[in-house]
Amino acid sequence: METDMDSVRVESSLWIGNKRYRAFLSGWYFSWTEIDKGNREKKTISVPVSEVIGVKEGRVEIQPQKKVEDTDLDFTLFHVNRNSRGNAQGLTWSLGRTQFCCPSRAVRDQWITQHRTALKTHSPSRPHRLLVFINPFGGKKRGKQIFHSLVSPLFELAGISSHVVVTERANQARDYILKKDLTGFDGVICVGGDGMFSELLHGVIGRTQQEAGVSENDLTAMLQPCDLHIGVIPAGSTDCVCFTTVGINDPVTSALHIIIGDSQPLDVCSVHDQSTVVRYSVSLVGYGFYGDVLEESERHRWMGPLRYDYAGCMVYMCNRSYSGLVQYLPSDSQISSPRDNTRCLSGCRVCSESKERLFPHFDSSTSLYSSNVSQYSTELEGEWVTVEGTFKCISLTCVSSSCPRSPKGLSPSAHLADGTADLILVRDTNPLSFLTYLHRHTNKQDQFDLPFVEVHRVKAVRFSLPPGEEEDFEEEEEKIQSSAERVLEDPGKLCSNNIAGHSQQHLTGQKEKATSTSRLKRPGFVCGPCCTKPRSVSVWNCDGEILPQTEISCRIHGQLVRLFARGIEDSTRA
Numbered sequence: 001m002e003t004d005m006d007s008v009r010v011e012s013s014l015w016i017g018n019k020r021y022r023a024f025l026s027g028w029y030f031s032w033t034e035i036d037k038g039n040r041e042k043k044t045i046s047v048p049v050s051e052v053i054g055v056k057e058g059r060v061e062i063q064p065q066k067k068v069e070d071t072d073l074d075f076t077l078f079h080v081n082r083n084s085r086g087n088a089q090g091l092t093w094s095l096g097r098t099q100f101c102c103p104s105r106a107v108r109d110q111w112i113t114q115h116r117t118a119l120k121t122h123s124p125s126r127p128h129r130l131l132v133f134i135n136p137f138g139g140k141k142r143g144k145q146i147f148h149s150l151v152s153p154l155f156e157l158a159g160i161s162s163h164v165v166v167t168e169r170a171n172q173a174r175d176y177i178l179k180k181d182l183t184g185f186d187g188v189i190c191v192g193g194d195g196m197f198s199e200l201l202h203g204v205i206g207r208t209q210q211e212a213g214v215s216e217n218d219l220t221a222m223l224q225p226c227d228l229h230i231g232v233i234p235a236g237s238t239d240c241v242c243f244t245t246v247g248i249n250d251p252v253t254s255a256l257h258i259i260i261g262d263s264q265p266l267d268v269c270s271v272h273d274q275s276t277v278v279r280y281s282v283s284l285v286g287y288g289f290y291g292d293v294l295e296e297s298e299r300h301r302w303m304g305p306l307r308y309d310y311a312g313c314m315v316y317m318c319n320r321s322y323s324g325l326v327q328y329l330p331s332d333s334q335i336s337s338p339r340d341n342t343r344c345l346s347g348c349r350v351c352s353e354s355k356e357r358l359f360p361h362f363d364s365s366t367s368l369y370s371s372n373v374s375q376y377s378t379e380l381e382g383e384w385v386t387v388e389g390t391f392k393c394i395s396l397t398c399v400s401s402s403c404p405r406s407p408k409g410l411s412p413s414a415h416l417a418d419g420t421a422d423l424i425l426v427r428d429t430n431p432l433s434f435l436t437y438l439h440r441h442t443n444k445q446d447q448f449d450l451p452f453v454e455v456h457r458v459k460a461v462r463f464s465l466p467p468g469e470e471e472d473f474e475e476e477e478e479k480i481q482s483s484a485e486r487v488l489e490d491p492g493k494l495c496s497n498n499i500a501g502h503s504q505q506h507l508t509g510q511k512e513k514a515t516s517t518s519r520l521k522r523p524g525f526v527c528g529p530c531c532t533k534p535r536s537v538s539v540w541n542c543d544g545e546i547l548p549q550t551e552i553s554c555r556i557h558g559q560l561v562r563l564f565a566r567g568i569e570d571s572t573r574a
């Protein structure tokens with residue numbers, strides 16, 4: 001056996017079953033080449049050290065159950081295996097396992113020691129301790145089972161310790177991150193859907209700004225990029241953030257990306273009203289169709305993930321459109337465009353080149369920003385463009401927002417970390433044309449190649465109602481409030497032609513909304529397809545949350561957070 005202790009180099013004969021191999025560990029790779037009876041070299045298998053999950057003494061299995069056969073000569077190597085599956089965009093990863101037999105115990109121990117040293121020196125960014133939040137009610141309510149049966153055994157194998165919090169209420173994860181001592185944690189993980197991801201996003205951004213003394217409410221402030229990584233184990237209904245950043249919704253694939261310490265920067269959009277930051281978004285700030293679908297779907301949570309399909313059909317049938325004034329600040333069209341037919345894949349050039357532009361004062365040798373940099377961004381300077389009209393929907397997305405329902409996403413050429421978002425304006429059109437637009441999200445046809453659709457790559461957006469709209473709106477609100485009151489007195493009075501058969505509970509909800517949230521400045525959603533008078537104001541859907549504000553300003557913060565992911569791997573190169 002040959003070893004070089006300084007630079008991690010080991011070489012020896014090893015056996016897998018009855019076949020002999022020449023095995024070699026250099027700094028970055030572990031490879032083994034089969035040697036046939038005539039001493040000729042055959043096929044070589046190579047595993048990058050960065051993709052080794054763990055090395056164990058003996059013959060070890062962890063799935064379906066942990067089993068150890070302790071022998072003096074054997075060691076088991078666990079590593080990432082790539083498989084392509086179905087019509088997913090990315091590759092699924094699974095746990096690969098190879099059992100090696102050594103010529104002596106001393107050689108076996110050398111191999112194990114050297115593998116562990118290689119992991120420390122050549123894969124230094126791996127997490128050691130994680131804070132895990134499980135939403136037991138997300139998606140199909142399988143969060144706990146997914147974590148305990150699929151993820152936790154992998155973390156254990158990789159030597160990662162996790163502190164698990166099973167949430168008991170909404171916003172518990174966000175508040176925990178904002179308030180508790182997080183010393184010693186290398187990352188925060190959610191087991192749930194986009195709503196859980198959003199809690200972690202708000203916790204991590206809020207905490208980082210508090211610690212840096214940056215005012216989140218100031219639209220012009222340079223937000224401090226967040227060091228604490230976020231990991232997502234998909235267990236929700238849509239899992240758009242996971243699908244967009246990994247290419248597939250698979251808990252094992254995501255767990256393996258977390259273990260090897262992958263790091264994917266992500267753009268974030270801050271949404272403001274006149275004086276405060278309202279929320280942060282990664283995947284969708286959407287008005288019109290997507291706002292209405294969300295509002296309708298929230299009333300049918302009991303349907304689980306199917307609620308979006310049901311709500312989608314109902315809202316489509318309502319055939320609504322809304323007038324508004326959209327203003328946007330275009331990004332540099334020389335760098336990229338939403339119609340350039342590119343895909344943001346792992347190692348994306350546009351995203352990596354954006355880093356210097358986004359953080360010109362960052363010194364990568366010290367990982368620090370120079371101290372005399374202005375706290376205020378010049379990003380909002382430039383020429384704003386104004387578009388006034390009537391829209392079926394207005395969508396702003398920092399990323400492609402792909403999901404199993406729409407494998408290319410809302411904007412297929414959007415980038416995860418280029419500091420821009422894509423603004424999609426779908427003008428009022430006939431129902432069939434709008435259906436064509438929606439349907440193109442599910443196939444290979446270009447959804448932007450339609451005369452009533454426009455898309456712009458932007459750094460900031462403002463939305464306001466056309467002058468006079470607010471007054472109509474308040475009038476309308478009064479009407480709805482009094483009609484809700486009448487219906488509560490006699491539920492049979494309204495909507496005898498209501499095909500959706502809305503319950504009294506629904507109407508009670510409407511009354512509560514109409515009476516307690518007059519500051520929302522918008523009427524409630526009365527009763528879906530049976531409404532004869534279309535309402536004039538929609539709601540904003542912000543990553544699956546309804547915003548109480550209608551007039552908002554949005555700004556994109558390039559690479560504000562980091563995920564344990566690497567973007568979508570090119571499946572044609574697997």
Ligand SMILES: Nc1ncnc2c1ncn2[C@@H]1O[C@H](COP(=O)(O)OP(=O)(O)OP(=O)(O)O)[C@@H](O)[C@H]1O
Nearest residue numbers: 138139167168169192193194195196236237238239
């Ligand atoms: N214990 C809990 N009880 C009630 N609500 C919770 C609890 N824990 C988290 N939540 C909230 O539930 C909401 C939905 O959860 P989650 O995102 O995990 O699932 P989902 O809505 O099914 O999936 P998706 O967001 O992908 O559509 C989140 O916004 C979160 O704030």
Ligand SMILES: CCCCCCCCCCCCC/C=C/[C@@H](O)[C@H](CO)NC(=O)CCCCC
Nearest residue numbers: 194238240283284294401406438439441543544
């Ligand atoms: C004829 C076939 C028509 C099919 C139309 C498919 C269109 C799909 C577009 C996909 C857009 C996904 C945008 C992501 C939004 C998420 O941040 C958010 C939280 O999970 N989800 C919703 O708001 C849930 C709202 C989802 C609406 C579908």
Ligand SMILES: [Ca+2]
Nearest residue numbers: 267398415420
């Ligand atoms: Ca982007």
